[in-house]
Amino acid sequence: MADSQSARPGDGNDPRDEPGSQGGPGSDANGSPYGPAEGDANSPANTSGSGSGSDPANGEPNDGATGADPGAGSTSPDATSSDAHAPEVRSSDTASADDAAPHRDSSSGASSGVAAREPAAPRDSAGDSTSPRSLMLCGARLVDGRTVDVRLGGGRIEAVGTAGSLAQSPQPGGGTRVDLAGYLLLPAPAEAHAHYDTALTAVSPTSDGPPRSAPEDVQRRTTEAALLQLGLGATATRTHVHIGDVAGLRSLEAVLQARRALRGLVELSTVAVPRLLTGVAGADGLSMLRDAVKMGASVIGGCPDLDPDPAGYVDAVLEVAAEHGCPVDLHTDGADPARLSRLAAAAGGLRPGVAIGPCAGLARMSYKPAVRTAERLAAAGVTVVCLPQGGCAVLERPSQTSPSRVAPVRLLKAAGVTVAAGSGALRDAANSVGRGDPLEAAYLLASHGEAGPEAAYDAVCARARTTMGLPEVRVEAGFPAELLAVRGTDLAGALSLAYSRIVVHRGRVVARTSAVREFCDFTGTSEFDLPRQSQG
Numbered sequence: 311m312a313d314s315q316s317a318r319p320g321d322g323n324d325p326r327d328e329p330g331s332q333g334g335p336g337s338d339a340n341g342s343p344y345g346p347a348e349g350d351a352n353s354p355a356n357t358s359g360s361g362s363g364s365d366p367a368n369g370e371p372n373d374g375a376t377g378a379d380p381g382a383g384s385t386s387p388d389a390t391s392s393d394a395h396a397p398e399v400r401s402s403d404t405a406s407a408d409d410a411a412p413h414r415d416s417s418s419g420a421s422s423g424v425a426a427r428e429p430a431a432p433r434d435s436a437g438d439s440t441s442p443r444s445l446m447l448c449g450a451r452l453v454d455g456r457t458v459d460v461r462l463g464g465g466r467i468e469a470v471g472t473a474g475s476l477a478q479s480p481q482p483g484g485g486t487r488v489d490l491a492g493y494l495l496l497p498a499p500a501e502a503h504a505h506y507d508t509a510l511t512a513v514s515p516t517s518d519g520p521p522r523s524a525p526e527d528v529q530r531r532t533t534e535a536a537l538l539q540l541g542l543g544a545t546a547t548r549t550h551v552h553i554g555d556v557a558g559l560r561s562l563e564a565v566l567q568a569r570r571a572l573r574g575l576v577e578l579s580t581v582a583v584p585r586l587l588t589g590v591a592g593a594d595g596l597s598m599l600r601d602a603v604k605m606g607a608s609v610i611g612g613c614p615d616l617d618p619d620p621a622g623y624v625d626a627v628l629e630v631a632a633e634h635g636c637p638v639d640l641h642t643d644g645a646d647p648a649r650l651s652r653l654a655a656a657a658g659g660l661r662p663g664v665a666i667g668p669c670a671g672l673a674r675m676s677y678k679p680a681v682r683t684a685e686r687l688a689a690a691g692v693t694v695v696c697l698p699q700g701g702c703a704v705l706e707r708p709s710q711t712s713p714s715r716v717a718p719v720r721l722l723k724a725a726g727v728t729v730a731a732g733s734g735a736l737r738d739a740a741n742s743v744g745r746g747d748p749l750e751a752a753y754l755l756a757s758h759g760e761a762g763p764e765a766a767y768d769a770v771c772a773r774a775r776t777t778m779g780l781p782e783v784r785v786e787a788g789f790p791a792e793l794l795a796v797r798g799t800d801l802a803g804a805l806s807l808a809y810s811r812i813v814v815h816r817g818r819v820v821a822r823t824s825a826v827r828e829f830c831d832f833t834g835t836s837e838f839d840l841p842r843q844s845q846g
């Protein structure tokens with residue numbers, strides 16, 4: 311993961327220093343795709359590409375994100391405060407293609423210093439979603455190897471042309487240019503399986519007592535988790551929310567409140583997860599499930615494995631889903647072929663779609679029953695959302711006899727099953743180290759041989775979006791401008807070292823993460839012309 315090497319900390323004289331580094335000739339304050347950091351108001355990078363003095367991006371905080379900035383939790387304060395000479399990643403979102411040379415120099419040669427940091431406070435880039443201005447992404451690499459300019463407007467991709475072809479043309483209504491030299495531009499991933507109501511609740515030695523579940527706590531955690539995943543690239547997320555028991559619908563209400571506040575930054579959909587749906591206790595669960603849908607839950611979920619009557623539970627879920635025209639997304643370990651086959655038979659007629667996951671039990675099944683079960687799921691059109699990071703055992707019957715595994719993706723796909731991949735636990739009781747990174751989910755699939763890099767990314771992107779009922783995204787004119795720029799030149803490299811990221815939602819930059827890594831006192835590298843950051 312060495313993305314730079316050589317020289318001394320803070321040696322700003324190396325012209326190949328990371329753009330934005332302080333001091334040296336290479337330390338162009340406009341070097342980041344965003345220009346200068348807040349507080350550097352004198353930098354010319356604060357001039358927008360269109361020269362607009364009323365650029366809402368300048369100095370204006372994220373709408374809806376103030377106080378929960380995705381960068382706030384991931385900054386390396388010691389790196390930025392302890393070494394005044396270390397290169398600094400600066401940020402603004404108004405750098406023009408002419409005055410910004412982001413990372414152009416970082417693809418060649420050595421650099422200096424010791425630092426690993428991210429920008430302190432990603433800021434909103436292109437105004438609100440109704441901004442008439444367009445956004446030009448210049449010099450981005452695509453997975454097919456082309457280097458292109460991409461013009462965004464009205465929340466969609468307006469045009470894709472060879473590098474330099476669009477940057478010369480005037481942009482309707484003015485606009486912002488972002489230099490993406492050194493970046494791979496991808497359709498943005500989507501998070502198909504999150505648990506925001508319990509995210510970030512893992513108890514640690516520094517925890518201040520057990521996690522609180524008051525609505526304001528749930529709303530805060532949901533906001534923080536959604537922004538965290540947005541910074542990682544997920545511009546749409548589906549989160550499961552527990553309903554019933556003591557909390558009733560309060561957690562769902564809190565998550566929906568967070569959803570409203572996050573509008574314009576990330577699309578958040580909710581899955582209502584009732585505990586019991588059969589027997590005497592199930593009557594209350596059914597009533598609450600219907601109330602949850604009326605309140606705004608858009609997907610019917612649950613965990614049939616935990617109900618005394620799993621088949622009855624599935625029937626109840628499908629009945630409510632059919633009543634309201636909702637898709638279904640159920641938790642199941644998937645270890646029982648008969649149960650899965652029955653679910654497939656029952657689910658086949660539900661038009662909005664049925665997803666199940668994480669189905670790690672399928673990986674413990676012997677081959678032939680697993681194939682037969684997969685074929686039944688495929689015939690019924692049931693999608694499997696696997697969790698390469700591991701299960702989200704909060705809602706499942708934990709396995710006492712086997713470690714966490716991932717569903718057999720190759721086997722499922724060979725049988726014709728649509729397989730998406732999600733993240734699952736995000737630092738909660740099920741997984742205190744859960745990262746919630748869609749690119750890591752893809753990395754794990756590829757790294758463990760369940761898919762090649764392209765198919766692995768497809769699982770967290772196109773297949774996840776399909777599962778969530780979202781329109782397809784391609785880096786082509788006419789498609790939604792839901793994009794992720796990742797440092798690198800090809801997909802395998804991006805999945806391997808996906809540090810620096812720029813996230814576009816509805817045609818505007820909504821998050822960015824920039825990483826700089828440098829090595830101290832290593833002088834024998836310039837002869838190799840090693841890149842400052844991995845180019846994938």
Ligand SMILES: [Zn+2]
Binds near residue numbers: 503504505550705
């Ligand atoms: Zn789950």
